[in-house]
Amino acid sequence: MFETLSDRLTAVFQRIGNKGRLTEQDVDEAMREVRRALLEADVNYKVVRDFVSAVRERAVGEEVLKALTPAQQVISIVRDELIKILGEERVPLQLAQVPPTIVMVVGLQGSGKTTHVAKIANLLKKEGRRPLMVAADVYRPAAIDQLQTLGGQIDVPVYSEGTKANPVDIAKNAVKLARDRGYTVVLIDTAGRLQIDEPMMQEVERIAEAVKPHEILLVADAMTGQEAVNVAQEFHRRLALTGLVLTKMDGDARGGAALSIRSVVGVPIKYIGTGERIDAVEPFYPDRLASRILGMGDVLTLIERA
Amino acid sequence: KKTRRGIFKDIANLFERSEITEDLFEDLEALLIQADLGVETTLELLDNLRDRIDRERIKQPADAREALRTEMIALLENATRNRKIKIYQRGVPFVILVVGVNGTGKTTTIAKLAKYHQDQGRNVMLVAGDTFRAAAIDQLKVWGERLKVPVIAHDPGADPGAVVFDGMQAAYNRNADILLVDTAGRLHTKYNLMEELKKIRKVMQRHVAEAPQEVLLVIDATTGQNGLVQAKKFAEAVEITDIAIAKLDGTARGGIAFAIARELGTPISYVGTGEQVTALAEFNPVTYVDALFFGEEEEL
Ligand SMILES: Nc1nc2c(ncn2[C@@H]2O[C@H](COP(=O)(O)OP(=O)(O)OP(=O)(O)O)[C@@H](O)[C@H]2O)c(=O)[nH]1
Ligand SMILES: Nc1nc2c(ncn2[C@@H]2O[C@H](COP(=O)(O)OP(=O)(O)OP(=O)(O)O)[C@@H](O)[C@H]2O)c(=O)[nH]1
Ligand SMILES: [Mg+2]
Ligand SMILES: [Mg+2]
Numbered sequence: 221m222f223e224t225l226s227d228r229l230t231a232v233f234q235r236i237g238n239k240g241r242l243t244e245q246d247v248d249e250a251m252r253e254v255r256r257a258l259l260e261a262d263v264n265y266k267v268v269r270d271f272v273s274a275v276r277e278r279a280v281g282e283e284v285l286k287a288l289t290p291a292q293q294v295i296s297i298v299r300d301e302l303i304k305i306l307g308e309e310r311v312p313l314q315l316a317q318v319p320p321t322i323v324m325v326v327g328l329q330g331s332g333k334t335t336h337v338a339k340i341a342n343l344l345k346k347e348g349r350r351p352l353m354v355a356a357d358v359y360r361p362a363a364i365d366q367l368q369t370l371g372g373q374i375d376v377p378v379y380s381e382g383t384k385a386n387p388v389d390i391a392k393n394a395v396k397l398a399r400d401r402g403y404t405v406v407l408i409d410t411a412g413r414l415q416i417d418e419p420m421m422q423e424v425e426r427i428a429e430a431v432k433p434h435e436i437l438l439v440a441d442a443m444t445g446q447e448a449v450n451v452a453q454e455f456h457r458r459l460a461l462t463g464l465v466l467t468k469m470d471g472d473a474r475g476g477a478a479l480s481i482r483s484v485v486g487v488p489i490k491y492i493g494t495g496e497r498i499d500a501v502e503p504f505y506p507d508r509l510a511s512r513i514l515g516m517g518d519v520l521t522l523i524e525r526a
Numbered sequence: 527k528k529t530r531r532g533i534f535k536d537i538a539n540l541f542e543r544s545e546i547t548e549d550l551f552e553d554l555e556a557l558l559i560q561a562d563l564g565v566e567t568t569l570e571l572l573d574n575l576r577d578r579i580d581r582e583r584i585k586q587p588a589d590a591r592e593a594l595r596t597e598m599i600a601l602l603e604n605a606t607r608n609r610k611i612k613i614y615q616r617g618v619p620f621v622i623l624v625v626g627v628n629g630t631g632k633t634t635t636i637a638k639l640a641k642y643h644q645d646q647g648r649n650v651m652l653v654a655g656d657t658f659r660a661a662a663i664d665q666l667k668v669w670g671e672r673l674k675v676p677v678i679a680h681d682p683g684a685d686p687g688a689v690v691f692d693g694m695q696a697a698y699n700r701n702a703d704i705l706l707v708d709t710a711g712r713l714h715t716k717y718n719l720m721e722e723l724k725k726i727r728k729v730m731q732r733h734v735a736e737a738p739q740e741v742l743l744v745i746d747a748t749t750g751q752n753g754l755v756q757a758k759k760f761a762e763a764v765e766i767t768d769i770a771i772a773k774l775d776g777t778a779r780g781g782i783a784f785a786i787a788r789e790l791g792t793p794i795s796y797v798g799t800g801e802q803v804t805a806l807a808e809f810n811p812v813t814y815v816d817a818l819f820f821g822e823e824e825e826l
Contacts, residue, residue: 468629471715
């Protein structure tokens with residue numbers, strides 16, 4: 221529904237005319253378009269502000285390479301900087317020296333935690349590990365059944381104590397059982413919670429204290445808007461997150477929230493959720509996400525062609 | 527108890543200056559974009575505010591603040607103007623089809639609406655039309671038990687059209703006034719799943735010509751600009767009659783409501799403010815604007 225950024229930048233530079241070097245004024249005009257594209261992709265306002273000023277600095281005075289038009293030049297600078305923030309390398313799940321590795325997922329309601337516990341368990345199982353999933357959401361109606369159903373589909377056991385037990389105890393007991401029975405990865409599904417819900421945030425802190433997870437993954441919906449930073453910052457402050465899972469990327473959301481979260485908490489994006497099915501999970505490629513945030517899946521080919 | 531970081535403090539601070547300057551508009555722009563109104567809606571809103579300030583010769587920042595409030599309310603009224611009047615007829619099931627992308631709060635909103643209609647003395651039934659997501663049927667059944675409302679369900683993996691067919695029949699046989707139909711979460715970009723919704727509609731219309739009398743789209747308040755596309759695409763597929771904005775108890779400002787009101791005018795009818803069955807309220811532009819932008823720590 222929006223014009224693409226490359227179209228708009230091309231229009232800008234056609235107006236200004238082609239010169240050998242990008243002047244401050246050219247860059248300002250271009251940056252207005254970049255800013256708008258990022259905001260339309262739901263990148264946080266403050267993140268956009270800092271980002272644009274960093275890019276501006278780099279772009280001013282840069283010589284326009286013969287091979288590229290100024291529009292493409294600006295895009296390639298923007299893309300480079302985006303990738304820098306998104307993390308240039310893929311960071312895999314950190315497995316413990318001495319098993320079991322303990323992984324906990326946290327996040328807002330409905331972001332995709334339970335589904336991704338199962339997706340990750342399935343990946344690990346295919347790598348030959350022995351995962352155990354833990355039903356520590358005792359609040360949402362049928363949350364345990366949901367995890368058990370998924371467990372059945374991928375043939376991974378689920379540890380549960382029903383809905384009367386305390387999530388902290390459930391997590392502790394599950395880890396003990398994993399040690400006893402030789403499970404090598406314990407994946408703890410927690411209830412969805414708002415970052416401003418004090419009792420629920422304390423609960424998740426207590427779970428983390430009790431089992432000392434090697435990985436605490438924030439599961440965030442790709443469609444999230446400006447609030448993504450507040451959510452991520454608070455979860456990070458309380459739990460020291462180790463990674464991010466960005467879900468529902470199979471739609472047409474640009475996923476700017478990922479950039480916002482990366483810039484404010486700095487933890488790597490570990491997985492991308494691309495569908496409802498168990499196998500719809502992918503490793504994260506920074507260049508692809510950068511292009512998508514800019515609203516230009518084809519920018520890579522555009523630059524390569526030039 | 528949840529404590530919301532009030533944006534109203536920011537708004538109040540903004541207007542605490544001696545005169546109306548260009549800085550004020552810049553700060554307002556920042557604030558509205560951070561509330562998810564989106565660039566276009568924000569710019570239009572600020573243009574309207576400037577016009578009003580000129581027209582009414584407003585000089586005091588406090589008056590400008592009131593003018594902004596008025597403009598925001600006026601914008602949201604685009605989303606209440608087009609509401610359909612609901613006619614509940616004895617003997618004809620009033621069918622409510624609930625749709626939306628994954629995880630927004632559809633099933634929970636159904637439980638809330640069931641409670642709401644029950645409290646009005648209506649006979650309510652639920653249909654487990656999400657046969658796809660793991661334990662979606664169990665989830666609806668738990669709500670059914672808690673509310674003592676019958677749930678018509680088939681096995682997981684069954685054809686949603688078939689469950690809906692049975693649900694419609696059961697509604698007639700058991701004299702239900704309200705039939706709430708849950709559906710699986712689906713992204714608006716998935717052609718087959720959107721077609722499936724059209725099919726479900728047709729099944730309903732075989733029993734009741736005007737069914738579904740209500741088609742409710744549930745949008746998550748934390749959704750950014752994608753919410754606009756969701757509203758547009760679901761409306762194209764199934765004639766949305768109502769929108770519910772769920773999860774407004776978080777820190778999100780639900781600014782997408784303004785963008786939807788401005789660009790589409792689709793009726794917004796409810797807000798969801800928690801996971802409990804009572805956490806549902808009627809959408810009201812004045813309350814929405816005051817609670818989220820201007821009010822003290824008001825309840826929605
Ligand atoms: N399209 C799509 N849907 C997804 C993806 N991941 C999860 N979902 C769906 O999103 C919805 C919510 O997923 P859940 O795994 O139940 O989310 P949750 O975070 O555990 O939810 P709560 O426990 O209620 O907080 C379900 O309908 C999932 O099928 C994804 O990558 N793409
Ligand atoms: N805080 C808060 N949580 C809510 C609200 N409405 C629903 N939820 C929670 O959001 C999560 C998802 O709700 P569901 O009703 O299962 O959402 P859904 O749209 O049916 O999800 P799918 O069927 O998987 O697409 C659950 O954990 C609910 O408890 C609300 O108004 N506020
Ligand atoms: Mg869950
Ligand atoms: Mg549901």
